[in-house]
Structures are given as structure tokens and as C-alpha cells.
Amino acid sequence: MLKDHIIHLAKLGYPLTRSDVLQIATQTAVFLKVKEDPSHLLSQHWLNGFLSRWLELKVVRPSKLGMKCAKAITKESISKYFNELNNILIKYELKDKPHLIFNVDETGFNFEHRPTKVVAPRGIKVNAITTDKGAITTILAAGNAVGYAIPPYFIFKGKHMIERLKAGAYPGSGFEMTSSGWSNGEVFINYIENHFTKYLPVRDPNQHILLLYDGHTSHISLNLINNAQSKKIILFVLPPHSSHLLQPLDVATFKPLKDFYHHECQTYMRKNPGQVITRYEVCQLISKAYLKAFTPSNLIASFRKSGIFPYKKDVIDEHHFLGDALRPKVPGPPPDTPAANSDYRKFLDHLLPQPKPIETKKRKVGYRPGGVAITEEKIILKIKKVIQEKESVNKKKINPQQPQKEPSYEELDTSSSDESEMSEGDVCCICKRFSPPTLRGVLRRQVTFVDWGQCSCGHWTHLQFCVPENVDEIMNAGDFSCPHCKGEE
Structure with a gap:
């Protein structure tokens, strides 16, 4: 029963630590009258024996997951996405053409690296010298389901491009400057029009290419859609807050990219003692990591694990559907369980209360495409409608400047009633x-x-x-x- 409760809470996104398990096991022993003093916890030796008896349990380091991402992943939303993706693959005859299925995403880098494990003498604390964070440098990266990587597109912070920034760049890389160092709508259009299309494989003029990407608001515009349609590119926007499960580059490519980048930074610092990493070294360090991370095997695994190619709609495990568990449910009749188990279940529920879903008021927001191809006519009509509504609202908000009242120079009423x-x-x-x-x-x-x-x-x-x-x-x-x-x- 304790084992089931541990598994249940882990699936809900609230896993127990080793200390939590020892405390609960101790109180359980007191409840079952096999232990008298609750102040003396069970030992680590008991925990090791408990884990050896239940092989489905092990000690792991959990990954972070924001509440928005947890709530967004539901069985219904994932099923709807895969059905829509399947329709697009069938409509444009892409199910057997992995070389025409691409994914593009962006990620940022700064000068500070995460030190990797090192060999050091025992008994002393070892430090690894790093550089301060500095300005952000972003890359737009893309690859397809057969393992072909498009050269990165670098976005530096600043106004004027300096040739030194391009030193050691990956062959064929693109470059652009923004005030923040991040991508925006204009940059994304430039990337699709001038960089992405330049490296696409040769294909029949009537053959479409599928491009999946995270649908940030700045990456959805009529200019982008028109440009993509003219080049036979299908823009498929992934469902919101689902990149960690559905975006190929996030699933199996960006993590090794960051790991290789940190390793390259550490190697550079070791070979250049007394120096720091500046924006003139970032490009070559990212390029070295890109070459090692964006390999055919990693890209192929990315599309396979996300269920895009080969197409597999049930690729997401049930335990990822936290959104369903966090939704309010109508209480049903209690299950038929023995009295002893029922009492112990009540004890555990009191000791470890399950997370209670909170029903919050939803804000009324406009249509935001997600899990659909925005280059399809029915979606374009919805986007145009939203844009028209926004423009009409903005016109109402813009009030003409009211004429200000001129100062009054009328005579003061200096007389007093008294x-x-x-x-x-x-x-x-x-x-x-x-x-x-x-x-x-x-x-x-x-x-x-x-x-x-x-x-x-x-x-x-x-x-x-x-x-x-x-x-x-x-x-x-x-x-x-x-x-x-x-x-x-």
C-alpha cells in the first residue's frame, strides 16, 4: 500500500524524498503497532531493503516542470494534436518522406558555463573558474527526420554587426543582431526566407515541406504565412507548453548541445588561464558544440521519441498526462476494499494528502493556434479574424487628444461672506x-x-x-x- 502511494504521488508530480519515505514508514509502523516510538526514524538500511523488495521503485533526480506545462498536457490535447498531424501527413503525402519533415527551435547561451565533473584530490573543495553571464546569444536551429542539420542562425545582442563575432562559425551559418539578443517576429521571417529555404533538399516544385515549431506569438503572422505558402512550406504550430514532450529538438538534441557547450567553455578556460569568454568567442564555442550535438543519430532519435517519424500517436506515456490529474473531478462511489486496507488508506491520505485541484477563473483570450497547421485556409481565416478584432479594439482605445482647459484668469472671489x-x-x-x-x-x-x-x-x-x-x-x-x-x- 505504501509503495502504491509513493508511485501515485510521483505520477502526480509530487514525488517523495528518501527522508519523506522514512518518516512515513516510521509513522506507518506506529499505526500498525509494530513500533512504539515515532521519534526514532527507521534507518537507511531499512530503506535499502524496502527498495530491493520493490524493484519498480528507485532513487532518481526529478526534472523541473512548470505548472503551465503540467496542466497543458492532457490526454485530449495530445490526442487532438496527433490526429491533426496525421491528417496533414496524409493530405500532403509526407508519411514516407522523412527528409521533408523539419523542426526549428531557438535556444540561448551566455558566457557562464556549468562546470563538468573533474578529477581532484580528496579532502579539498575544488573550484572551477567561470565567466560572468554577460549578454545572451541565441541560435535558431533546425533539422529533419533523416538526420540532416541546417546550419545555425546566430542572433547577437547589439545594433551593428562586427565581423569578429563570426569568428570560428559553423560553415554556412547565418547572423543577425537584435536589441535583446533574442529572436522576434521579424528575425523569424528573415530566417525562413533567407536562411532556412536556402538549405532545403531538392524536391519536386509541387511537393510541400512540413515545418514544426513552437508557436510563440511573435512567430505567427500573416506575412510569415504568406511567405511560407509561396515556398510550399507547411507551418505546423505545436500545442502550447508541450515542447518538452512534442518538440523533437527539445526532446533529444538541445540537452546534448548545452552539455557540449559547457564542456567547450571549460576547455577554453583551461587552455587560456587568466582569460574570460567574451562575445567574440561564443560563436566558435557554440559551433563546436553544434557539430557534436546535431548528429544524424541524435536528430533521428528526436523525431522518433516525439512520435513524428515514424508516426506513433501513443508515444507519450500515461504518467505524463498530469493535466488530467490536476483537473477537478466529480467524486464517485468509494471502491470495495477490505476494512483493514480502507483504514490504512485513510491513514495515508491523512498523512500524505493528495494534491487538490483548484478550479480557477479563466481569462477570456483570443484565438491562439496550437496543434494545427497555420498555413491551412480555415486557420488563416481565424487568424485574420483575430487580427481584425484587435485592430478595431485598438482604434477604440486610441482617444483623440482632448483640448486642455485654458488657465482661468477670472477674478478671484476675495470677498468673504463674513x-x-x-x-x-x-x-x-x-x-x-x-x-x-x-x-x-x-x-x-x-x-x-x-x-x-x-x-x-x-x-x-x-x-x-x-x-x-x-x-x-x-x-x-x-x-x-x-x-x-x-x-x-
């Missing part, structure tokens, strides 16, 4: 008002501070507005006499 009730001592002795009349014409929203001066006779006067003297002169003099008192003097 001014008539003020005593003579509350207003200026000159203008007989609380606010100076000369403030008329000041901006309505402007704040003006008015200085007051009090004479020894008790009169208050607006300084600056109702007396000729400068405010600073009055402040420096110390004593202030209102115009009435000055007249009497």
Missing part, C-alpha cells in the same frame, strides 16, 4: 477689505500669501499691496507705522 460682519480692526485700514483688491486677475488656483503689519494704534495694513515700503525694509526697521499715523506725524 466680511460685512467684521469689525474695523479685522480689515486693512487702507483698502477696508480683508483681501487686497489688487489680487484681481490672479490665477484661480494660485495661492498668494499676504503679509500684514500692525501699527501701535491697533490698525492692520496689507504690506506690499497697500503701503509703498518694501516688506524687507519694514521688517528690518522693527517698528511699523500705518499710513494714518504717518500722516499725523
